[in-house]
Amino acid sequence: MSILIDRKTKVVVQGITGRDGTFHTRQMLDYGTKIVAGVTPGKGGQKAEGVPVFNSVAEAAEATGANTSVIYVPSKFAVDAIYESADAGLNLVVCISEGIPAVDMLQVYNYLKTTKTRLVGPNTPGLITPGVTKVGIMPGQIHKKGNVGVVSRSGTLTYEVVYHLTLNNIGQSTCLGIGGDQIVGTGFIDVLSLFEQDPQTKAVVLIGEIGGTDEEEAAEFIKKKMTKPVVAFVAGRTAPPGKRMGHAGAIIAGGSGTAAEKIAAFQKAKIKVAESPAQVASLVEAELEKLKAKAKKKAKKKVPLKKVKTKKSKLSKKKAKRRTR
């Protein structure tokens, strides 16, 4: 299991004949992603990297059964590309393109709420279920199949963290970039709740950064709704106010959105916050150890429960106590 993408994911690449589209189509195919179609208006009937090209997403979906699209078109065509995929009824649209104006994204976001289509991005590296499939631009080789879900607002910082996880032999269930813009289709909370429901995911890494209050809301959600351990990292402790730090969404505006506020929110919710990307791995390792110990304890306690019937009442008391903790 994983979230959002798996073996059944059939991808159509929008902008497949462009420079980025072609390059990443090759990369994704090499990783094992099932790319069934590409779309470039006016180039229907051609092939790109061996993949059939169609004039429209609807046509591509009908001919190939594609259920997911990934968008590599320039930003001024990206909004149209998102609407086109939603209109074709795809389940998931991953928009890699960067630079979509916020007022357009407000419309996209609110329109998609009326459809069944989920948008990841824009300005995202995409998502990967290691060893199975990737829909995006992240380097596949740094990932390892496993039980830790990763959700992030960033690209290369996520690679850095994943690299440390893999070095420490901690595999990942799915890694997903929600995107660096102010308005994105899928937020932290959406992804956290998917990880919470996913049986393969045992623990989650959340990588946030300055700007907005998504991390604060995520902290609240984790505290109230999640049973799985979460380790957080927040970038931008040294970022000055009022300056956009690369990502459109990474800006401390009107004194709010600082790293300190976000870290405090996580700590208040009893979520471990790493001091550096490398430290994420050791904190996750500790959380996984704790889970193992808990599972062992549980297994041990179950044995006498069956054998020694006389101690049952005492044990169930203990059990009740444990629950309340």
Add this chain to the structure above:
Amino acid sequence: MKIHEYQAKQIFAKYGIPLPQGEVASIPEEAKEIAAKISKPVMVKAQVHVGGRGKAGGIKKADDPNEAFEMASQILGMEIKGLTVKKVLVTECKDIASESYIGVIVDRNTKKPVIMVSAAGGIDIEEVAKETPEKIHKLEVNPLLGLQSFQARDLAYKLYSDTKIANQTSPVIMKLYRAFCENDCSLAEINPLITTPEGEVWALDAKINIDDSGLARHREIEEMRDLDAEEQAEVEAREKGLSFVKLNGNIGCIVNGAGLAMATMDLVKRFGAEPANFLDIGGSSNPEKVVNAMNIILRDANVKAILFNIFGGITRCDDVANGIVYAVKQLNPQVPIVVRLTGTNEDKARKILEEVNLTATSSMEEVVKKAIELSGTSQMKMFER
């Protein structure tokens, strides 16, 4: 991007928002001429990208053209919060009976445009929001429908009990919303929106911030950019396609990716030094970009060491290495350079770097520590931890 009050008013004027007569002046003579044209008492207002202009003495009243000349002489060239005043807006003075606030923002939480109005305008609205949030009325607009007239009327009635004034105000709110959407604003506000004793409504001040991503489709707004108000190095970096923010530390940072760049700066601080900048060379890594990045950073005299932190994915490490070699040969930097490379074509990159006697590490923590050590600014904090 920020634009000045007079520029925001130029945009508002296109939408028919009621604005007092006024023009911008760069020299006192111009201010005098404008005041003569208006032939009423005027306000002379400093055009700088900071709040609190009035308190700093950047807004003054002038009763006649000669006084306007005098006030403009005082204000032009003065410094407000570190920014030099290069232009003043000379605008008709209005009698004020009441001051309100109206503004529209892109709201990240609700994912909608949100209109805020308050009868407690004229002063810092953030202060009002903090101290007395009940005085601010908010409306979430459905961006697919846009603002409806009845919604604008509702807001106007919240501001004014006098229906005559409210009826003049609701169209102003409609126009402000349209200006906001059509110009890719991230914020558009009128503070204060005033009423006069005669019952007229005027937008006395105007503020607009533009969403950088929207600038591509508004060349006329891009031309409003005040290059004087920005850090020279930041202007140059933007022209070269680099995302750069100048800071005050000693460790120059060149990184691929915004998140990793921030995390690198944070690590510099954690190990006891201060970063000199934020710099993201982006995904594509043509050698030219590396040269430009290094050139911009080297011009900062505070920089005592430069660190590269590259996580190759789509970015190829050998491309960056070629850029580093080229830059070192061309710029002959006098500060130590340390390099971290991990990922795509890492081995090739190491070989390339040997040419200029650089050895790359593969650890981010290591490269940051090394940069601090070589910069001579270390407070040895790293060994305490």
